[in-house]
Amino acid sequence: MNYVDLDPALQPLIESYLESADRELLAPVLTALGADAPQRLAPLADVADKNPPTLEQFNREGDRVDTIDYHHSYQELQKAAYEEYGLSALSHRGLHGWDDVPPHLVKYILSYVFVQAEFGLACPVSMTDAAARTLWKFGEGEQIAEAIDRLISVDPERRFTGAMFMTEIHAGTDIAQTSTVAERDGENWALSGRKWFASNPDADIILTLARFPGGDDTTRGVGLFMLPKHRPDGTKNSYVIDRLKDKLGTRSMPSGEVTLNNAYAVQVGALERGFRQMAEMVNTSRLSNAMRATALMRRSINEALAHARQRVVFGKTLIEAPLMRMTLLPLQAEAEAALGLVFYCGDMLQRADAGDASATAQIRVLTPLAKHYICKRARFVTGEAMEVRGGRGYIEEFPDARLVRDSHLGSIWEGSSNVIALDVLRCMRKQNTHRLLAKTMKEKLNTIALAEAVPEIRELLTRWSAIVDRGDAIVSAESEAAEALIGGYADDLAQLIMATLLLEQADAEATRDGNFRKLLVAKTFIGSNITGDESAVVEILSHFEDIVDGASLTSESVSAGTVSTPTPVA
Structure with a gap:
């Protein structure tokens, strides 16, 4: 089992966002981690969850020591994260064959796979990364320089957290x-x-x-x-x-x-x-929260699919049941939409660091938007996936319960959902970022080659115009009214962004690979989350296994509603 192979959305997004030289360097470490995560890291994470750290405040001499003792399983996970894969250092130094610092997306991609095995450790890994970034941007002096050097070290004798x-x-x-x-x-x-x-x-x-x-x-x-x-x-x-x-x-x-x-x-x-500078660390952690929530979705769906394929009820496997497919397909679309937004955010962060003013404004609002929406949806997706396993899913011997427990964290740490929504409002008031996002996303929709065959594009363009008007009304409203409305608005804005990015990626995959699988994912997400058109989703159910398995679907097979000799995407 390899988590990368189980994820039909990951490799095509890597193809779209990373240059060929970066893809070549990423491939071997991603393949290794994809196998390592389920085979070694996930079992370690299960043990670490059952054996939490303990605090020793005093030694036997009575001296105050405040030593935290970690189970060896967690220590092995630390070695993997900080040393073997260098997850906290990847945004600051060359690793895994890169002579220079790799793109931010490399860190998010590898972390996304790692978190599917172990979620808890990802918090200190993210804070280590964010602390180095914040000190580099605002600090000065020898002590701070040494702290940065050790925060980005992968040397077990030297590294700091x-x-x-x-x-x-x-x-x-x-x-x-x-x-x-x-x-x-x-x-x-x-x-x-x-x-x-x-x-x-x-x-x-x-x-x-x-x-x-x-x-x-x-x-x-x-x-x-x-x-x-x-x-x-x-x-x-x-x-x-x-x-x-x-x-x-x-x-x-x-x-x-x-x-x-x-x-x-x-x-x-x-x-x-001080507070504005600390916001740099907080915002970096917020984006990592969205990535981690996406990873929890992916792992929970993998677990649900594996169970549904082997569980026999009334003479048939659960995966054959139409209602089960109608349950799982929107979850698959939700996870792929979230991953697409994480990729886009990582790319915008890269461009912002390079001095792109538009990207700087976009990532400023995309970060709270991604955290606000994705982290809340992770609670729903992991809960639904746990239910697929039934009573077993509720038992702590299976991973579902841990995934559900961990999923509640993203919406709380680094600002609860209401705080995050108010941050979105702050961005809109200062920079009209809702208008900038609408302009950017409309441009994407208007350049999609599949436009004539995808009526959803016209629907999204209409909704983009409407959401700009809603945003203008919120910005000009009295403070209390604006604050009351911003939560629902942030969710709707995030969904429109994700739907647009799904269609953009669908267009890229159809043009580049002749594969129309992603188009069905986009239609599922739009029908489930934006238009509420369940009948459109039902029509896609005949392609269910091809979608979740990452099959290559031609335009003819999609139009006909049947698939002959599907070819798995490498």
Whole structure:
């Protein structure tokens, strides 16, 4: 079993988004990880979930040590993520044959496959990556330079992991309520306060927020600081881990409460811009949240398909039942639409980093849009897939329950759905990003070669015009009305983007490969999520197994509603 081979959407998207030289370098490591994930990493993840980390606060001499003990299964997963595949380093240095830094998409692709096996570890991996990016953009000085160098290292003797401590009892969403304070301590700072929810609390490098002397009572009065696990002289920094959290999901990875007691810290960037700088780390993690949610969808659908193919009910396998196909096909389309959006976001991030102004504006709003929609849908998709397995799916001996538990995380961490929706509204007010997205997506629809054969394109163009008008009305509305409406608007906007990207990819696959499979996926997503046309989805059910298996479908076979001698896509 290979997770890459089980995913009919992945390789065609790689073909569309990556240059040939990058594809050649990616292929061997992706193939290796695709096999490693189900055969080695997923069993390790199952064990790690059942054996969560424990906190040893004192050693036998009575000294405060705050050591977190990890089960060996989690330690093996750490080695795979940080060292073998370098997931936290891929956006910062050449690995796997790349002399220079590979495109951001390489990281997202490999992480997407890894997360199908293990979700919890992906949080500290993402924070390590994001901490290095944030320090590189805003930090300066020898200590920060060394921290970056070690955060992006794959050397087991040298590598660091990262974390961000933001949440306090009264300052989760409202960062202006941060009560942690920073006082000058020579050239650096001493931080005191309590962080209520800190994941990867024994990280080597932590980015955290604190109020600084003379700052006002808004977010401009909160500075960003680097909190190392050890002081420059090698002694343990003065903060303690009070306890670890008993969480619904991500049980393999520790989250805890931390108290800072005049902890040594280094200032990062301008004090009054601390929150804005921390937003760089948060936004990077938000996009990773969307990617991880997409991976959970894919794994859960794989599990559902495998069960439905072998479970016999009333003399037939479940996969043959029309209602089961009608249940699974929209889930497949949902997962492929989410993956398409993740690819597009990764590409926009690459272009933004290269100085593309349009891409910069797009990724600013695409990040919260992707997190808002995909993370919520992952809860639904994993739940539906668990139900396919019935009572077995509810039993913790199977992976479905863990996938459902973990799926609830994405909508909460790095901002709950309502917070994320308000961020979308902020982007619209500042840059009219709904108009920019509509312009970009309409251009894509208007250049699709299949336009005459796809009436859905005309429907989407009409809906794009309508959603721009809705967006304009929300932007000009009174604040309370705008905030009340933005959640539903963000979902509708995300769905239109995903439908457009599906049709663009369908056009690319039909033109490049003569394969019309993706067009049926796009029609399924549009019928299920946008037009509500179930009859259109029913007509596609005859191609169900060809769609989920990644068969190559000709235009004639699609038009005729039958498939003869389908050829699997390599």
